[in-house]
Amino acid sequence: MNNFLCKTCNKIIVTILLVLVLLTVVAVFIFFTSTDEKPSNTIEVTVGDITKSFDIPELDLRGYPMDHFEVEQWFLTRLNYHRDNYGLHPYEIYNPARAISIRHSLDMREHSFSRITSSDGMHHQDRHALWMGDDRIKVTSALTAGHALPDGPVTQEIVNDYTDRLFEREDKHSFIMNPTYYFIGIGFSVEEDGMGRLSLTFASRPNERDAHRARTPEEREIHEQEYLERVRAERGWTPPENSDD
Numbered sequence: 001m002n003n004f005l006c007k008t009c010n011k012i013i014v015t016i017l018l019v020l021v022l023l024t025v026v027a028v029f030i031f032f033t034s035t036d037e038k039p040s041n042t043i044e045v046t047v048g049d050i051t052k053s054f055d056i057p058e059l060d061l062r063g064y065p066m067d068h069f070e071v072e073q074w075f076l077t078r079l080n081y082h083r084d085n086y087g088l089h090p091y092e093i094y095n096p097a098r099a100i101s102i103r104h105s106l107d108m109r110e111h112s113f114s115r116i117t118s119s120d121g122m123h124h125q126d127r128h129a130l131w132m133g134d135d136r137i138k139v140t141s142a143l144t145a146g147h148a149l150p151d152g153p154v155t156q157e158i159v160n161d162y163t164d165r166l167f168e169r170e171d172k173h174s175f176i177m178n179p180t181y182y183f184i185g186i187g188f189s190v191e192e193d194g195m196g197r198l199s200l201t202f203a204s205r206p207n208e209r210d211a212h213r214a215r216t217p218e219e220r221e222i223h224e225q226e227y228l229e230r231v232r233a234e235r236g237w238t239p240p241e242n243s244d245d
Contacts (some may be wrong), residue, residue, distance in 0.1 A: 041068070045099045047133050056102060060190040061109070064153040068102065072186045074159040075198075079176060079184070082167065086177050087237035088228070096131045097140075097185025097201035103127075104144070105187030108197040114146035128201070138183070139204035139212040143175045149194045159188075162196060179227045180204050180212070 044053040060066040072093065080090040104118065104127065111119040118127065124142040132140065147162055166172045181202035190196050204212070215223060 043095070043099045043102065045096045045131055047096075047131060052099070052131065054099070054103070057106070059188070060154060061192045062151075062190060062194060066154050066190070068188075071154060071159060071188055072098070074156045075163060075186045075188065076184070078160050078163040082163070083177065087232035087235060087239075088177060088179055089182060089231060089235070091184040092182065094183035094185055094203050097183060097203050098187070099185065100127050100131050100201045101185035101187030101199040103187070104142075104201075105189045105197050105199040108144065108146070108199065109189040109191050112191065112195070114144045114197060116142040116144055132203075137206045137209050139180055139209050141175065141178075141181070141202045143172060143200045143202070145172065145198045147196055147198075149190060149196045151194065154188075154190065154196075162198065175202065176200075178202070179224060179231050180208070
């Protein structure tokens, strides 16, 4: 009788142990699969005491999958490739500028235009105030572009080509290579006909806005050139051969 009870108890204990092991395996699987998820598509920005947020919608209306954070990194890498060749510090992503750029790119896509003023007439500096605050201490600016894309999903090669084409115009080149800016936000979306809408938002380091606004356009140009020369010297940069820079 005792042997029978012992065998029964052993079976129960083994069953309980097996259940516990199974539950542990399931828990570990859930933990690792949940922590390996892609970044949230919700963008959150705190302005003063207010937290603003929005969900990133479908970005390519042609139906091809497109992940904002992947494409953002492609643009950032290519922009910094050109910055490095020019002797400048790289850009870093700044979340408020990211939010501004994504929203403006979607606005341009919806209304089929490329300019820094919103479809409702809002100036880019007013957009910056909404997402960075009226009392922001960074110098900010914006650049937009629209180029037709080849059919098919957006790839890193397409992004590289799109970025390189920005340098065909001096006004866009001067914005991207402005040494004043250290931070950037990138927004990119595609219309049904394949037109890609790019919005870039630039920001300087903190505590530079008041001095920047106090300068005349001529003084700003001189300051930027002196800044460029100083940054290049600090980085030990020299112009490559056959370069006019």
